[in-house]
Amino acid sequence: MSNGIYIHIPFCLAKCAYCDFNSYSGKMNLRDDYITALISEMKSFSGIEADTVYIGGGTPTVLENKQLERLITAIHETFSLAEDTEFSVESNPATADFEKYSLLKNLGVNRLSIGVQSFRDNELKALSRVHSSADAIEAVLLAKKAGFKNISIDLMEAIPNQTKDSLLENVKKALELPVNHISCYSLIIEEGTPFYDNTPPLPSDEEEREMHHAVCESLEKAGFTHYEISNFGKDGAFSRHNMKYWTGEPYYGFGAGAHSYYGNVRYSNISGIEEYIKAEDKRLEATEISESEAEYERFMLGFRILTGFETRGSFPDKLKALSEKGLISFDGRIAKLTKRGEDLANLVFMEFLSE
Ligand code: SF4
Structure with missing residues (x-):
């Protein structure tokens, strides 16, 4: 049993109306200091063996190329990564760039997870996403051109005003693209988000269930295995990193608000970016699990x-x-x-x- 490593990048171009992740817009000037703090946190766990690395967020690809290079080089230097390490990076289509994706590929990243959510501009607008459907298609094609063989996309179910047909159109579009993994989560209205205070019209529970069945049927027909409630992979392309969370394997999280679980203890980090950068000890709490x-x-x-x-x-x-x-x-x-x-x-x- 080897470890997973999670690195959190809490910067986004803009905050989506439904998002309660630990992510912030308007703080791009902190990126360099944040990476310095992140590398220093990683160094105190030098030598850890791992076979999955996942850089998530936020939007990791809002980092400039030289910042990504500094971070990923430090990951390789700090941890003892297995030869067949699954190394994933999340990307938002608005940040898609051939040079950036090629750089990631050259730095040993072998899986890109692209936050598409929908291929319909009206649905993207309803979610206040900063990208268009054309950006999403372009992002997948650029990833492929940069040499990625493992490309995952996120699609969202139960978007405001979405119908089963419009969702199935999204699935159809996804199947025309070179992706071998699809995550399909329902929109959840979380407390503290603009959607919580001002909830848009959503499909009923019954409609949502029907939508989910239709997605499963469509993807399974196209050769995807429904291996986890919200995840589908083709030819065994399951997310090895996420499987660690679902099977209780140990993982080490670095960065603002990141969580870790190893040695029967769950840890969570300080979540604010400025506070995380300043703190000598980045850990907020540790909870022993019997x-x-x-x-x-x-x-x-x-x-x-x-x-x-x-x-x-x-x-x-x-x-x-x-x-x-x-x-x-x-x-x-x-x-x-x-x-x-x-x-x-x-x-x-x-x-x-x-x-
Ligand atoms: S891009 Fe992702 S992490 Fe950033 S605000 Fe939107 S949903 Fe949240």
Whole structure:
């Protein structure tokens, strides 16, 4: 079991109306100091072995090329990365640039995750995204031209005023592009966002479920495996980094607001950019996770993996009861949600809320 490394870049061109991630606009002048602070945090974990690296955000590709080069070179120098490391970087289509993508490729990045959300300009506008549909298509094609073979895109379900047909148009467009991984999350209205105070018209729960079924059907027909509730991969191109989160493997997070989990302790970092840069100790808190809590959590996350996970003899009574209700299938070793369980996944997850 090797570690995952997560690096958080909290800068964005503009803040999207639905976003509650730890990201900020209007702070680009802090990028150099932030990278210096990030590298110093990384250095205190020098030598860690890892086989996945994920630079997420925010928008990592708002970094200038020389800043990306400084950061990624430091990652290679600081950590002991396996030869077959999956090295992902997130990108917003508004920042797509051939030179930047080529640089990333030359620096050992082998997976690009592009935040498309929709190929319809009216839907992008409703989400206050800063890019157009044409930018999104261009970003994927530039990634391909720069030599990326692993290209993931995010699509969003249940966008204001979205219909099943318009969502399926987005899926169709995605399938015309050279992508081998698609994440498809529903819009969630989070407290503290402009959408929370002023919620736009959204599809009903029933419509949302229908949309999700239609997406699954369409992608599966096109040869994608629905391997996690919101994720689809072609020819085994599953996100190895995210699988670590879902299977309870250790990961080290660096940067403002980043989380880590190793040695049965969960850590979280200071979230403000200025505060993070200034602080000598970037950690905000550490929470010890008991063996029993960890096992509950392993099941909650494990049921997200639709190809199934090893139960290792835990919770036999709960598994039996859930099987009898037709929510999961369980062969004595591997458990997974059934189709009915996918629709009612929250009922299954609730069974494994730590007591
Ligand atoms: S680009 Fe992503 S991280 Fe940045 S504000 Fe929009 S949703 Fe949030």
